[in-house]
Every structure is written in structure tokens, then in C-alpha cells.
Amino acid sequence: MGRRDIWQVQRTGGSPEQEQLLRSRTQLATFGADDLDRLIADLLSTMSSYSICVGLASTQIGVPLRVAIVRRSDADPLVLINPEVTATSGKKDSKRESCMSIWGLCGEVERRDKVRVRYQDRSGASVEEQFHGFESRVVQHEIDHLDGVLYDERLNTDASLESIDIFAGLTPQASDSGVS
Template sequence: MLDIYTLGEEVLSEKSQPVTKFDSGLRVLVDAMFETMAEADGVGLAAPQVGVSLRLFVINIHGVEKRAYINPQIIETSIETDTAEEGCLSVPGVWHDVERPARVNVQAQDIEGKVFTVKAEGLLARAIQHENDHLNGTLFIDRLTLEERESMVKAYEKRNKASRRRKA
């Protein structure tokens, strides 16, 4: 299990570096990310969320997709958009509607370094875009209006303050 970094951690606002070594260390990281994501009940997890500034994320949408995306590039997005509620393991306890392209094509590498392309829509397209944002230092709340973002940060801080008190 890896620690999940939360709002305010510097690594979450930085642009990640490309993966250059496709070795056993990468396999260990990917396996640990899948385990951490499952334990946290998430559908996606990006390397910066576990304190690793690499261009890598994992997705597990049961019955749809379970895959590591290494050095992903969104190569095409639809003009049509979709709005749906999003949350984030790095901003636990808050959710908000986010508008995103309804469909995306993404090119990435697998754990062996082999290039693949995925055409996605629905939850998979949303998860790919959300996780890819992490690789560019963007959280879902950064896509909201200033007023909405401030409201989400306040809700997050209030929730965290309460949970810290319960643990003490």
C-alpha cells in the first residue's frame, strides 16, 4: 500500500516526467498503485497521487478496463461534451460536476513499453482525462469556476479538520 497525497502537496501541482525505464521497479510501482487504488475504492490513480512525478496512471473500471497507461497522450477529443460528478482520492470527501469531452483517443505505453491506442467514451473517457490531468499538475477542482473551487476547498478543509479531531 502506498500513501495517497492530498490537496496542498507540491507533487500534485507539478508536471510529471516521462517514464524511461520499463523494468521491475516500474512493475512494482504499477502493482502497488493498483492495490492502493482498490483499497481506496477508486477507479483511477496517477503516479503523482502517490508522490511519484512520472507520467503514469492506472485505471480499473470493473468489466470495462483494467490497464496501466504509461506516457499517455490524448491525441483526439470529441467536440461533444458531457457533464458528470467527479471526486478524487487526493481531494477526499468532495464531489462536483465537471464538463469534459465525451470521447477521447489516447495513445500510451504498456508495462513492457509497447504503444497502444484506446478510443474511450463514458466513464472510461472521463477517468482517462481526470488521471491525465494529474500528470499535468491539474486537479478536478482546478477545472471549476473560482467560486466553485473555493467552495470545494472549504468543504475539503472542514471535512479534514473534523476527521483529524476524531483520530486524536
Template sequence: MAEHDEHETETDEQEAPRLDPERAARRAAAMRMVRQWGDPVLKSRAMPVTRFDDDLRQQVEGMGAIMDDAFGIGLAATQLGKLNRVLVYRVEQDSPVIALVNPELEWSGEERESAEEGCLSLQGVLVEVERPVNVRVRAQDETGAPVTVEASGLEARVIQHEMDHLDGVLILDRTSRGERKQAIRALREQAAADEAA
């Protein structure tokens, strides 16, 4: 999931010119690693993690760095082309990156809320998505230790967004038909402009 100026999801493209050259270069490098709309891996279901080893810990560390450099607040392994059930997120800038391995939704509250979401894999697109406000998720950390997260608000939204990625579900699948059509048109136009450049 990408940052948004209202602490939600997508960093506005207008912010890019204000970045210092090193930060802008790091963001560009990170975004080149993130799979974009149209890549079949984004519609694939990730497999459970069974080995909790140095490779997994390095993957989690790398995902956290890419997420930060890309100005994201969440990232799923599938967005990097890795089909394992791993996600990382950080909703507060000063907080540590949290990794959830093999996350499962244990409970979600009845209260639901609509908010704009963006996605690092759908650059420049914001769509309204309705989600439960409160969730409880059971998972493991990168060492295999059990973790239970009770989240609300933005944290709950980010976790659900990234868990969707692990099941091959995008925000385009969770929004209204009209918003989906508009978003796909914008993505196609952007892709055509990128090819022409």
C-alpha cells in the same frame, strides 16, 4: 479518481461503517499513501518514463492495489508522490487494471458532458466537471509496448482526470468558481477538524 455511488467518482463516507474490519483497515492504509490536497506534488508536472523495467512493473502493480484498496477507479503516480507519467484505472470491477505510461491525448470529440467527479486526493469533495465524452489516447503499457485507447463515457472521463493529475491539474481547476470556493472551504474545515482530533 474515486468511485461514486452513481458509478462516477467518490465513495460516500457513510459506506465506511458497512465495511468489514479488514477491508476498512486496508482502505485506511491505502488512503494514507495517497497525497492529499495542499501537497505541492499534486500541482507538479510528471516527467516522461524512459525505463521500462521491473521497478516500473512493480510500481504499476502497487498502484493498482492501492487504487483498489482505496475504492478508486483511477490513480496517477503523482498522487503517490512519484513524478513519472504513469496512471492506472479500472472502471468495471471485473476488468483488469489498465496502465497507461506516457499517455498523450491524440483526439477528443466535440460532444462534452458535465458530471460530478471526486478524487482520492480531495476526500469528501464532489464537483461538476465538463469533459469531452470521447477520446483517443496514445500511450505505452508497463513493458513499453505501444497502446491506443479509444474511450467514451466514464472510461474517457477517468483517463482525462488521471492525465490531468500528471500535469498538476486538479478537478478544482476544472470546475466553476463557486464550486471551487465551496470545495476549498470544505477541505480547509476538514483539515482543521483532523488537526483538532
């Protein structure tokens, strides 16, 4: 399969079915199933085809399993299987977020600086890890996806969705690029 279309909310061109799945809680992923390896490979190949994409959750390619990936600057992408937030801490910080499933828009969201997460790695081992700063924000955004929560539900009270030009020239459809 490889690169996949990125599902959208209706506001940015998705179908009602796509939006419903994007806003639904995912099911735990099962190890030993071939579709888990394929899902991870498809997530990685889809993310790597967009330089603006710093994280991607399974629902964004239409799969309701508890798996997400996060880009890291100095290491291979983080693969979060069945992640759960165990603690958040640090100061609250407001920043503009955008999402590949709310194409072309952004909005200001307040999050804590640090998040501690328990997840399974690709071998099935249980890992607990703390993230901070930008990486923490991305991890929290991706785990929200797995709970069926998009950032437009977390906008600061006085914030609204605005256009952002980082999406210029890109489309969420894999077929448009000739890459499959």
C-alpha cells in the same frame, strides 16, 4: 511496499510539498527500470484497497512519473504508461468528480464524451485507444494528474467544491488500516 498513503492537497490535510508535487507535471517513465514495475504494483494495490477508487496517478502516491491506472468493470485495470491525449470529441457533459487527493470533496466538471489516447502498455508497446462515457472521464482526470492538473482547476464557473459522503469511514493513510 504494496498499499501506499494517498497524498493530499493542503485543504484536505496534505503538506505543502505534497500539494506542490500533485500540481507538478510528471516525467516520462523509463522501461527496464525496476521502479516502474514496483510503481505499477503499488498503484494497483492502493487502488484495489478502496472500492470507491476508479483511477490513480503516480503523483498521488508521491512519484512524479507519467504512469496512471484506471479501473475497468469487465477487465483488468488499464495501465497507462506515458499517455498523451491525441484528440477529444463528442458532446460536452458536466458531472460531479471527486479525487482521492482532494479527500471528501466533489465538484462539477465539464468534459468531452470521447477521448483518444496514445500510451505504452506494460510491455512497452505503443497503443492508441478511444474511450467514451465514464471511462473517458476517468482517463481524462488521470492524464490531467500527470500534467499536474487537479479537477479543482477545471470546475465549472458556477460550481464550487462540496462534501460528498462516499469517503465516510475511510482515510488516505495506508498505515491506519494495518495494511502495508
